[in-house]
Amino acid sequence: MFPAKKIVCPTDFSDGSFRALAQASDLAVQFGAEVYLLHVLGAIPPTSEPAIPEIPTWRHEDVEKELRKVAVPLTSKGIRVQCVVADGDAAQEIVRTAEDVGADLIVIATHGNTGWRHLAFGSVTEKVVRLASCPVMTIRMSVAPLAQKVA
Numbered sequence: 297m298f299p300a301k302k303i304v305c306p307t308d309f310s311d312g313s314f315r316a317l318a319q320a321s322d323l324a325v326q327f328g329a330e331v332y333l334l335h336v337l338g339a340i341p342p343t344s345e346p347a348i349p350e351i352p353t354w355r356h357e358d359v360e361k362e363l364r365k366v367a368v369p370l371t372s373k374g375i376r377v378q379c380v381v382a383d384g385d386a387a388q389e390i391v392r393t394a395e396d397v398g399a400d401l402i403v404i405a406t407h408g409n410t411g412w413r414h415l416a417f418g419s420v421t422e423k424v425v426r427l428a429s430c431p432v433m434t435i436r437m438s439v440a441p442l443a444q445k446v447a
Contacts, residue, residue, distance in 0.1 A: 299327035300400035306334045306390045309362060312405035316435040320403040321370050329400075330376040333367055334393050335359045336386040356381050387423035394430055402432045 305320040307313035317333070324331050337354055363379035370377050378397075382389040394402050404421050425432045 298400065300329050301327065302332065302397055302399045302401075303329050304332045304334055304390065304394045304397065304399045304402045306336065306386070306402075306404055307363075307366065308335065309366075310405070310407075312407045312435070312437045314366075315437065316403050316405040317366070317370075319433065319435050321373065321375060323401070323403070324370070324375045325373055330378065331370060332378045332380055332393065332397055332399065333363050333370075334380045334382065334390060335363060336382045336384065336389040338384055338386045338389070386420045387427065390420070390424050391427045391429075394428060399430050401430060402428055404432060404434055406434050406436045 300323060303320050303324055305313075305317050307317060320331055323329060337356070337359065359381045360379060363381070367377040367379060380393055382393060390402065390404070393399075402424060404424055406421050421434055425434065
């Protein structure tokens with residue numbers, strides 16, 4: 297299991313998922329691991345709002361192109377990167393991908409994009425932690441110090 301040789305790192309192209317990718321990248325360099333960069337095209341959760349402008353309409357080709365762009369800094373560090381696009385329930389697809397590739401570790405952000413995606417990615421992370429058969433490292437978004445919150 298450790299040192300990890302295969303790391304799955306899901307991304308929704310948010311700041312949080314890029315922070316998780318930075319951690320996955322550091323681990324990959326340290327362990328000589330391969331990174332599976334994953335994006336899941338899933339069903340949009342039900343909402344009472346007629347349209348949510350922050351939800352892009354992505355095709356597999358678009359996502360693959362974006363994943364390849366995201367992979368460039370990793371490959372320049374000598375990290376082997378596999379770009380994976382899946383369809384379906386995000387948490388289930390993350391866990392399935394990890395099992396399919398024999399991942400030693402999943403590195404995932406606790407929160408993704410803003411709005412409903414922020415909440416949805418957090419619940420995806422919780423589900424991945426519950427369902428994964430390998431260790432899951434969660435990366436928190438930076439938060440204001442407690443003293444600032446109280447004031």
